Amino acid sequence: MGEPVRHQVTELPPVQAVVTEHQLHHVRCSGCGTTTCATLPSDVPAGAFGPRLQATVAVLSGRYRLSRREVVGVCTDVLGAPLAVGSVDGLCQATAQALAAPMAGLAAAVREAPAAHADETSWREAGQRCWLWVVVTAVATVFTIAHSRGSQVIKGLLGEEFAGRLISDRWSAYTWVPAERRQVCWAHLKRDFQALADAGGAARAIGDEGLVLIERLFAAWQAGRAEPAPRPGLAAQVLPLQVEFRALLERGQQSGHYKAIGLCDSLRKLWPALWTFVTAPGVEPTNNRAEQAIRPAVLWRKGSFGTQSTTGTRFVERLLSVAATCKQQDRSLLGYVTAVCRAAQQGHPIPSLLPTPPTALPTGLTAHAA
Numbered sequence: 401m402g403e404p405v406r407h408q409v410t411e412l413p414p415v416q417a418v419v420t421e422h423q424l425h426h427v428r429c430s431g432c433g434t435t436t437c438a439t440l441p442s443d444v445p446a447g448a449f450g451p452r453l454q455a456t457v458a459v460l461s462g463r464y465r466l467s468r469r470e471v472v473g474v475c476t477d478v479l480g481a482p483l484a485v486g487s488v489d490g491l492c493q494a495t496a497q498a499l500a501a502p503m504a505g506l507a508a509a510v511r512e513a514p515a516a517h518a519d520e521t522s523w524r525e526a527g528q529r530c531w532l533w534v535v536v537t538a539v540a541t542v543f544t545i546a547h548s549r550g551s552q553v554i555k556g557l558l559g560e561e562f563a564g565r566l567i568s569d570r571w572s573a574y575t576w577v578p579a580e581r582r583q584v585c586w587a588h589l590k591r592d593f594q595a596l597a598d599a600g601g602a603a604r605a606i607g608d609e610g611l612v613l614i615e616r617l618f619a620a621w622q623a624g625r626a627e628p629a630p631r632p633g634l635a636a637q638v639l640p641l642q643v644e645f646r647a648l649l650e651r652g653q654q655s656g657h658y659k660a661i662g663l664c665d666s667l668r669k670l671w672p673a674l675w676t677f678v679t680a681p682g683v684e685p686t687n688n689r690a691e692q693a694i695r696p697a698v699l700w701r702k703g704s705f706g707t708q709s710t711t712g713t714r715f716v717e718r719l720l721s722v723a724a725t726c727k728q729q730d731r732s733l734l735g736y737v738t739a740v741c742r743a744a745q746q747g748h749p750i751p752s753l754l755p756t757p758p759t760a761l762p763t764g765l766t767a768h769a770a
Contacts, residue, residue: 417453417481443746449491451741453481457488458495458741459734462719465700468492495737496715498744502753503718506540506725509754511559513537515682517567518554518574519690521698524706525713532697532716533557534724536689538682539755541724543697543717545707551576565680567687570666582673583680585687590614592663603657606648606664613645621677621685629681638678645674693724725753 424438440446449457456479460471468488476482483491510516516537523532523545531549535542535557546553551573558566567583568574574582593614596607617638624634652664667674677685697720707713726733736753743750 415479417479445745447745449483449487451745452738453479454491454495454741454745455734455737457483457491458715458719458737459723461488461492462495462715463723463733465696465703467704492715493711494744495741496711496718498740498750499718499722499737501750502740503542503721505752505754506542506721507557509540510535510537510542510557511562513539513564515565515567515680516558516562517687517690517693518557519568519687519694520549520553520571520573521694521701523697523701525710526708527706530706530713532694532701534690534694534697534720536693536724539725539728540753541693541721541728543720543724545713545717549573565676565683567683567690569687570670579670579673581676582670583676583683583685584667584670584673585685586614586617586674587686587688587691589667596657596660596663599657599659601657602655603660606652606655606657606660609648610645613641613648617641617685625684630679635678638675642675646671696720696723722753729753729755 422440422444424440426435426437428435445451453475457471457475460466460474461468466474468485471488472483472485475488516535518533518535520531520533523530525545525547528547530545530547531553532543532545533553535554542557544553544557549571554573555576558564562577563581565581565583566574566577567585569585569588590611593607593610596603597611599607620634620637620641624631624637627633646668649664649668652660653668655661655664677683697716700716700720707716722737723733725731726736736751739751742748
């Protein structure tokens with residue numbers, strides 16, 4: 401008696417793509433002799449592939465990093481939809497073109513963000529060295545591949561009028577943002593101080609003490625991160641750490657070890673950028689968000705050795721951006737890309753990937769939960 405034993409089995413039904421044939425007849429007018437051919441219904445694609453198949457091909461290639469030939473294998477063996485390698489490439493490029501408008505919307509959104517994480521990694525296009533950049537905000541992630549690692553790329557992504565706060569490592573391309581509006585990644589600094597500890601000699605004591613202070617800093621952040629800005633409790637815990645850290649940097653400058661001197665000099669020049677997270681809303685002490693976002697791109701690069709053309713590069717940028725942004729918004733990637741492909745095939749406006757703002761209520765009205 402009581403509750404039954406529950407045993408559930410999850411299984412997939414046989415998957416077989418459906419091919420629908422549309423026959424368009426010709427008729428001749430008996431009066432004037434003009435021949436007229438029927439037209440396709442408005443919801444039928446002009447090409448040979450429907451929007452869900454197109455989106456699936458793009459997602460298999462762009463999100464799951466399968467080669468064109470591997471996508472052919474999945475479509476043939478799993479979906480029952482045999483495709484040629486050229487058809488797979490054509491569908492990927494058509495999807496990238498359809499995503500141009502949503503990408504423009506994401507690019508505009510990151511420029512208005514109050515806080516943005518940024519990072520970059522190497523890439524190759526047609527054998528030439530390039531750099532893949534990423535900017536991560538609360539609602540959108542944008543990738544771009546450029547032939548430069550210079551500041552003009554991140555300026556183009558954020559806009560030269562960017563008024564938010566930038567979280568990044570200490571790469572020189574980010575120095576155009578004033579230190580007061582930057583947050584230097586403490587996870588990177590932890591590695592820097594570990595390098596001092598490993599160097600030995602006069603640098604070892606500086607490195608060891610720095611690692612202890614950073615661990616205390618992370619503990620304070622974990623305890624106080626949930627506080628509403630300006631986080632007075634966190635500020636109270638960090639204040640003595642700031643005093644100790646400044647004294648450590650001064651000792652490092654006088655240590656006589658070139659690595660310790662170089663690190664401590666640079667950190668004293670960036671002093672305001674070490675502590676922005678203490679009071680600024682939406683700012684964290686690490687750049688983990690950008691580093692996590694860029695990881696799939698690194699895996700893609702290792703598997704494919706980059707791209708071979710500018711059209712392939714655009715596909716990588718856009719699929720990485722859309723996949724990451726859908727994940728941020730807890731949104732179905734395949735569902736969204738299918739909607740994009742359907743709209744493109746039918747000549748309708750492409751759906752945006754930005755969150756829809758809540759509808760404003762007329763003055764004097766208040767929303768109540770039902």
